[in-house]
Amino acid sequence: MRKFIFLIYICLFxxxxxxxxxxxxxxITRGNLNxxxxxxxxxxxxxxxxxxxxxxxxxxxxxxxxSKVVENxxxxxxxxxxxxxxxxxxxPDIAHVKPRFEDWALIKAQALITGEVKIVDEKLRVExxxxxxxxxxxxxxxxxxxxxxxxxxxxxIITDKVYQRLTGEKGYFDTRIIYVAEEGLxxxxxxxxxxxxxxxxxxxxxTLGNELVLTPRFNPTNQMVTYLSYFKNLPRxxxxxxxTGIQEVVGDFPGMTFAPRFSPDGKKIIMSFAKDxxxxxxTMDLESREVEKITNHPSIDTSPSYSxxxxxxxxxxxxSGYQQIYVMRSDGxxxxxxxxxxxxxxxxxxxxxGDLIAFTKLHKGKxxxxxxxxxGTGERLLTENxxxxxxxxxxxxxVLIFYRETKSDSAGKGFSAxxxxxxxTGYNERMVKTETDASDPSWSSLLTD
Amino acid sequence: MTNNIIISSALHLLLIIITALSLPFLAKKPIxxxxxVSIELIQITDKTSIPxxxxxKKIIEEIKKKEKEKLVSExxxxxKVKKEKPxxxxxxxxxxxxxxxxxxxxxxxxxxxxxxxxxxxFEKKELFDPNNIAALIDKSKEETAEMIxxxxxxxxxxxxxxxSSGLTLNEEDALKAQIFGCWSIPLGLPYxxxxxxxxxxxxxxxxxxxxxxxxxxxxxNKPGQGFYKVLAESALRAIRLCQPLxxxxxxxxxWKEIQLNFDAREMLQG
Numbered sequence: 001m002r003k004f005i006f007l008i009y010i011c012l013f014x015x016x017x018x019x020x021x022x023x024x025x026x027x028i029t030r031g032n033l034n035x036x037x038x039x040x041x042x043x044x045x046x047x048x049x050x051x052x053x054x055x056x057x058x059x060x061x062x063x064x065x066x067s068k069v070v071e072n073x074x075x076x077x078x079x080x081x082x083x084x085x086x087x088x089x090x091x092p093d094i095a096h097v098k099p100r101f102e103d104w105a106l107i108k109a110q111a112l113i114t115g116e117v118k119i120v121d122e123k124l125r126v127e128x129x130x131x132x133x134x135x136x137x138x139x140x141x142x143x144x145x146x147x148x149x150x151x152x153x154x155x156x157i158i159t160d161k162v163y164q165r166l167t168g169e170k171g172y173f174d175t176r177i178i179y180v181a182e183e184g185l186x187x188x189x190x191x192x193x194x195x196x197x198x199x200x201x202x203x204x205x206x207t208l209g210n211e212l213v214l215t216p217r218f219n220p221t222n223q224m225v226t227y228l229s230y231f232k233n234l235p236r237x238x239x240x241x242x243x244t245g246i247q248e249v250v251g252d253f254p255g256m257t258f259a260p261r262f263s264p265d266g267k268k269i270i271m272s273f274a275k276d277x278x279x280x281x282x283t284m285d286l287e288s289r290e291v292e293k294i295t296n297h298p299s300i301d302t303s304p305s306y307s308x309x310x311x312x313x314x315x316x317x318x319x320s321g322y323q324q325i326y327v328m329r330s331d332g333x334x335x336x337x338x339x340x341x342x343x344x345x346x347x348x349x350x351x352x353x354g355d356l357i358a359f360t361k362l363h364k365g366k367x368x369x370x371x372x373x374x375x376g377t378g379e380r381l382l383t384e385n386x387x388x389x390x391x392x393x394x395x396x397x398x399v400l401i402f403y404r405e406t407k408s409d410s411a412g413k414g415f416s417a418x419x420x421x422x423x424x425t426g427y428n429e430r431m432v433k434t435e436t437d438a439s440d441p442s443w444s445s446l447l448t449d
Numbered sequence: 450m451t452n453n454i455i456i457s458s459a460l461h462l463l464l465i466i467i468t469a470l471s472l473p474f475l476a477k478k479p480i481x482x483x484x485x486v487s488i489e490l491i492q493i494t495d496k497t498s499i500p501x502x503x504x505x506k507k508i509i510e511e512i513k514k515k516e517k518e519k520l521v522s523e524x525x526x527x528x529k530v531k532k533e534k535p536x537x538x539x540x541x542x543x544x545x546x547x548x549x550x551x552x553x554x555x556x557x558x559x560x561x562x563x564x565x566x567x568x569x570x571f572e573k574k575e576l577f578d579p580n581n582i583a584a585l586i587d588k589s590k591e592e593t594a595e596m597i598x599x600x601x602x603x604x605x606x607x608x609x610x611x612x613s614s615g616l617t618l619n620e621e622d623a624l625k626a627q628i629f630g631c632w633s634i635p636l637g638l639p640y641x642x643x644x645x646x647x648x649x650x651x652x653x654x655x656x657x658x659x660x661x662x663x664x665x666x667x668x669x670n671k672p673g674q675g676f677y678k679v680l681a682e683s684a685l686r687a688i689r690l691c692q693p694l695x696x697x698x699x700x701x702x703x704w705k706e707i708q709l710n711f712d713a714r715e716m717l718q719g
Contacts, residue, residue, distance in 0.1 A: 023649070024615040025708045026624055029715050031632030031687070079636055110633070110686055132682065134689040139682070168679035169637025398637065425636070 033425065035081035036166065037108050039133075040071045042085065043115035043126065044093035052119045056148050063092065063117050066126065069155025070113060070162070072199060073173045076421075077163065077399075078428030083109055096129065101136045109133050113162060124148045128158050130165055140165050152201060157448060172394035173198060176444045177401060178216045178225055179419060181205065182437040186408045186415040193227065195242070198394075198443070200433030206240065215390070215440050219262040222444040226250065226260040226269055237271050239286075251284050251291055259303050264310045270294070272302040281315055281332075294332040305357075306330065307350045307374070314338075314348040314357050314374075325359055327374065338376030347390055350374070352445075353397030356424075360389040360402075369402050369422065382426040395445045399423045401432060403439040615703055623695045632687035634713045635679045646681045646711040648688065654701045656693035661685060664708070684711040 043063035045053070053062040067085075074080035088095075089103040096114035104112050115128035123145050130140040142161060144154055153174060160171030181194035181203075193206040193213050206225070207213055214235075216227035225240045237250040237260040251257065255275040262269060268283045281294040281304045295301040299319040306313055314327045325339040325348045339345040343363025350357055354374070361368040361381065367388045370381040388404040401421045408415030417439045419432040432441075616624070638644060647664040663681050668674050688694075688709070696704055 022615070023706055023708045024704055025710060026616065026621055027710045027712060028625060028628050028632065028684075028687075029712050030625075030629045031634040031683075031713065031716060032630060033636065033716075034633060036633045110690070132686070134686050135682075166679065167635045167637035168676045396637070 035079055036110055037081045037083055038074070038111040038113065038166075039083045039088060039104055039107065039109035040067050040074070040085070041088060041090070041095045041112060041114045042067045042092045043117045043128070044091075044096055045117045049117060049119040053117075053124075053148065057151065059151075062124075062151060063115070066117065066151055066155045066158070067113075067115070069152055069199070070159050073156065073159040074162070076199070076430060078423055078425070078430075079163075079167060083107055096127075099131055099133075101131075101133050104131075104133045111162075111166060113158070115158070119148075120145065122148075124151060124154065126154050126158070130162055152197065153447075156197070156199075160446070160448075169398065170396045170446065172396050172399060172443070172446070174447045175395060176218075176222065176447070177419070177432070177441050178206075178218060178444070179403075179434070179438045179441040180213055180216065181434070182417055182439060183209075185411070185413065187411070193225070193240070194434075194436075194438070196434070198432075203435050206242065206245070215259060215442075217261050217442045218444045220264060220266040220445060222447065224262075224266075226262060226271075228258050228260065237269065239269070251282075251289070253282075257282075261305055263306050264308050270304045270306065270313065272304070274300075281313070294330075295328070295335070296332070301326075303347050305349045308352050308354045312350075312374075314350055316346050316348055325357065325372075325376075327357075338374070339372065339379075340376065341379055349391055349393060351393050351397040352395055356397070358391040358393060358400055360391065369400060371400075371424065380426070382422050382424070383420075383429055388420070390440050392442045394421075394443050399428075401441045401443055403441060405439075616697070620697045627691050627695045628687055628709070631691040632711070633683060634716050635683050636717070638676050638680060638713060638717055642676065644677055644680050644713065646677070646684045648681075648684055648709045648711065650688065650694075650707050650709065652694065652696060652705055652707060654696075654705075656696040658688060658692050658694070661688060680711065680713060684709070687711075 042061070043066050045061065045063040050061065050063075053059060059065050071082040074082050087107045089106070090100055092114065093116070095112070096116050099112055099114065110133055112131040112133050113128060114131065115126060118125045118127075124147065125143065125145045127143040128141070129138055131137070132139045140161065142158075144157060146154060156174040159173040163169075163171035163173065175198045176195055177198055178193065178195045181192045183190045183192075190209040191213050192209040193216055194203055195206060196203040207229075211229050214228040216225050218225060223242055225242060227238055227240065228235050229238045230236070231238075231249055235256045235258050236253075237257040238247055239250050240247045250260065250269055250271070253273050255273060257271050257273050260269050260271040263283070267287065268285050270281065270283045272279045273282045278298055279300045279302055280296060281301050283292045283294060284290070285292075294304070294313065295315070295317075297317065297319055299317055300323075301315055301317045301319075304313050304315040311330055312327055313330050314325060316323055317326050318324070319326075320337060323344040323346055324337055325345045326335055326337050328335040338357070339359070341361070341363075343361050345359050345361050347360045348357050349359070351371075356371045357374055358369065358371050361370055366384050367386070368381040369383050369388060369391050370379060372379040382400070385404050386407060388402055391400040391402040393400060399421050400423075401419060403417055404420050405417045406415060417437045419434055419438045419441050420429060421432055422429045432438075649662045649664055651659040651661075653659055663669060663685075665677075669678050669681060
């Protein structure tokens with residue numbers, strides 16, 4: 001009995017002791033979404049390399065130029081706030097070797113990017129480091145060697161690496177955008193296929209503008225483009241090899257084909273084929289040229305887009321009487337309507353992350369770009385305008401690019417079409433620079449992993 | 450016959466028990482607690498977190514004693530003790546002592562305000578003099594009712610908070626609000642993964658950090674745990690940026706070790 005009482009005492013003692021010294025826990029479930037302040041120190045260049053780059057690239061200081069690319073990318077992302085280089089206290093060459101963290105903390109930088117550019121065997125060699133200013137330590141260091149002309153891409157790759165290290169998701173900066181470049185009055189537009197870096201530089205035109213072109217889309221390797229053009233006055237889906245410039249009509253359909261897109265493995269093209277007022281969704285295998293009918297319904301089914309795993313397809317259809325978004329299995333079975341809001345829904349695009357579907361919505365005369373989950377819940381409208389459509393996802397599924405048109409007078413004057421981007425928060429909306437007016441953008445996947 | 454009645458009663462009883470147990474259970478919806486709104490608060494908790502008035506009285510008296518001792522040892526002239534009249538609301542005799550003392554301590558006006566406020570709250574709630582009910586009747590009934598209701602609420606939640614976390618609601622809110630401001634959430638993280646970063650801190654009395662330790666440190670360098678690493682680093686940045694942390698002015702032993710659980714899911718889900 002005594003033992004038993006003693007045991008109880010012991011238990012009580014242990015229990016109370018534990019309680020008295022239990023660790024205080026505080027749950028932090030919220031934070032701020034302000035852009036992270038960081039410093040992009042100009043990359044240091046030794047005098048010899050500087051002179052050589054000046055001759056090769058006609059650039060005064062290649063280190064400064066590359067850091068500008070990085071800075072601009074980070075600012076555009078809306079997640080970072082690159083600080084003004086005028087406030088930097090430390091010289092780039094010393095900062096790259098041993099930063100004085102107190103100086104960088106003084107200007108409120110939480111991260112620091114430093115680097116060095118050299119010319120090695122007539123090639124550009126860039127080394128960069130990412131520092132955690134508050135922890136006072138290096139958190140990433142990488143080096144690249146490439147041909148000098150690729151210096152802008154080096155800036156994009158650095159941004160991707162920094163972005164991934166600090167946000168946890170892959171970047172989208174070393175990518176290209178294909179779009180339809182437009183010139184002239186609205187009534188007589190010249191439309192050409194154009195390709196550029198995601199920041200609007202290095203624009204190249206892929207077609208001459210003789211024929212109308214629409215809805216270009218990259219394949220997963222970014223080597224091929226499928227788009228809509230006119231063949232014998234009939235809209236048809238085309239395939240273009242960017243490297244060789246060879247074009248071909250996809251399939252031998254006795255009618256018009258439109259809204260093409262590649263499958264995630266790049267082996268098939270999915271598109272709409274219209275005949276006698278009814279359009280259905282078809283796929284064509286690019287190797288065997290076999291055609292398969294996916295939907296079979298006496299309504300207009302169009303704008304198909306695969307899920308990233310290739311198992312599902314989202315598309316829009318007016319089978320309910322109004323244009324709405326539907327999801328089905330990739331063999332055409334189990335069709336399910338997912339949009340139920342007021343208004344018309346179109347151009348659904350499955351996110352590369354697989355969790356969301358972006359769409360254009362027309363409601364009470366206004367156009368919206370929005371996203372919803374793949375089961376149709378959680379609809380969020382990100383932006384509203386007079387006319388905007390055709391969203392395309394960045395490869396990390398965080399940003400959407402689309403185009404927006406302004407009103408024109410009866411003669412077609414005052415009209416403009418520009419590319420815009422918006423991130424999933426809906427706050428970071430920016431116009432994307434293009435040489436001419438632009439529409440129908442499509443984002444490539446990352447050029448380097 | 451008797452058997453039938455017994456069986457019938459037993460079955461009825463069973464039915465009643467089943468109904469009583471199961472129906473409210475079925476009807477019960479998951480409790481959806483609204484998030485605690487955090488606001489900037491002035492630290493008065495060492496005075497207001499006292500759960501019971503009689504205990505509070507003792508504690509306040511102890512504080513007074515200590516402060517009195519301090520005053521004597523530092524500079525306080527004894528003359529000021531004379532003033533005895535409390536403020537507007539009448540007090541029981543014991544309470545008068547408490548009120549008069551703060552007025553002595555003129556070096557620290559803020560504290561005095563708190564204490565006066567504290568005393569007047571107690572007197573409203575529990576320690577009022579029955580002889581002075583007439584004075585209280587002048588106040589509108591609703592106002593009084595509301596005040597008592599809300600006061601009770603605070604006391605309850607504070608008690609709960611003291612028991613569960615060791616910090617009062619005010620203290621916890623002040624600390625949370627500070628870290629909310631410092632923590633830049635990495636927006637690229639997936640919201641459907643279990644990403645909870647637990648950081649144990651050893652603190653100095655002024656809230657500066659002696660050292661910080663990530664409790665699941667092994668997870669930091671595991672392959673495929675890149676998101677966890679990013680979140681953990683952002684949490685560490687937040688703590689460093691915030692220091693010195695807004696910790697209570699008293700009870701250092703209680704919070705010299707503290708654990709912060711960083712969970713961004715709510716924010717990332719939008």
